[in-house]
Amino acid sequence: MLTALLLIALGAPPAVTDEAAEAKYLDNLRQVTSGLPRAGEGYFSPNGEWIVYQAYPIGYPFYQIYVQKLDEKTPRLLSTGRGRTTCAYFSPDGTKILFASSHTDPQIDITELKAREEAAKGGRRRYLWDFDPHMDIYISNFDGTGMKRLTDSPEYDAEGSFSSDGKQIAFTSSRDGDPDLYIMDADGSNVRQLTNQPGYDGGPFFSPDNKWVIFRSDRQKEHMLQLFAISVDGKTEVQLTDNLDQVNWCPYFHPSGKYLVWAGADYSRGPANAPFHLFTMELKWTSDSVKRGAVTQITHSTAQDVLPVFSPDGKSLMWTSTRGADGTSQLWIADWLREKKGN
Known part of the structure; x- marks a missing residue:
């Protein structure tokens, strides 16, 4: 469904960045991951000292999950090393890590062989979202031990994240025929459906007060993702972006709850040469709803800048980018x- 739009090309020309424009919001930019062919979708540990992310191992055709201390360069494999994996997330106490994996695919040998054959054909590789029906959500201890399966539906279950109190997990599942949002207890019990619309609803994250969930959806037009918020009881839903010439996805709350960050790209002339930039949106909360406020563009580059997240203290921003010299x-x-200046 989303394979036509999540394009992060490898081997692209060197990025051109307006450093002066970015310097209004970002300082001390540095690359966090290296040594693996591709890495991205990183999230902070609650103490801000570690990150968990997905990366391609050398010689293997699917992303695996890695943990890495932020001030070091040595990643540690957390997932099983087989199958597709995605969407890792720390528990609020930092002792466990949530992620999705398809390593129980009964035909995994064939799946891997086909992926290797495709890779051997050469050509430019791209980041493609794959709704693997064998994808389920797992939780493990920080050291990778004690892995437990939380979902066991015959369709795609992934994109999970914790509430700030650690009691609930929001996730995406296609168990009802297309990808919708669900909430379950942290042990995988008490699953309830939160959205039920045609098309894709995904990428859910709880608001800091756990009363709302933000997500992305292409329910208006296939592939043209827009941002939404829904109350955790499912009674109130608010559309935050409404521009079908622009793809808007991967929203993430600042810990203050006063604004969110996301990635957007102008697709009015198609996806080719349409870089994703990072934006922030002010949020105006009332007792029972939320309204969109001012929008500010944060990154200004010909690189692809996507999947932004704030550190737990709100003082750092981490994201996936192709702005490095090798274009990966x-x-x-x-x-x-913004937080340094006290705005």
């Missing part, structure tokens, strides 16, 4: 100047 997708981090 890697994790980058910067000091977030």
Whole structure:
């Protein structure tokens, strides 16, 4: 469904960046990951000292999940090393890690062989979202032990994240025929459906007060993702972006709850040469709803800048970018100047 739009090309020309424009919001930019062909979708541990992310191992055709200390360069494999994996996330106490994996695919040998054959054909590789029906959500201890399966539906279950109190997990599942949002207890019990619309609803994250969930959806037009918020009881839903010439996805709350960050690209002339930039949106909360406020563009580059997340203290911003010299997708981090300035 989303394979036509999540394009992060490898081997692209060197990025051109307006550093002066970015310096208003970002300082001390540095690359966090290296040594693996591609890495991205990183999230902070609750103490801000570690990150968990997905990356391609050398010689293997699917992403695996890695943990890495932020001030070091040595990743540690967390997932099983087989199958597709995605969407890792720390528990609020930092002792466990949530992720999705298809390693129980009964035909995994064939799946891997086909992927290797495709890779051997050469050509430019791209980041493609795959709704693997064998994908389920797992949780493991920080050291990778004690892995437990939380979902066991015959369709895609992934994109999970914890509430701030650690009691609930929001996730995406296609168990009812197309991808919708669900919430379950942290042990995998008490599953309930949150959205039920045609098309894709995904990428859910709880608001800091756990009363709302933000997500992306292409329910208006296939592939043209827009941002939404829904109350955790499912009674109130608010559309935050409404521009079908622009793809808007991967929204993430600042810990203050006053604004969110996301990635957007102008697709009015198609996806070719349409870089994703990072934006922030002010949020105006009322007792029972939320309204969109001012929007600010944060990154200004011909690179693809996607999947932004704030550190737990709100003072750093990390995202996936192709702005490095080799043009591969890697994790980058910067000091977030808005909080430094006390805005």
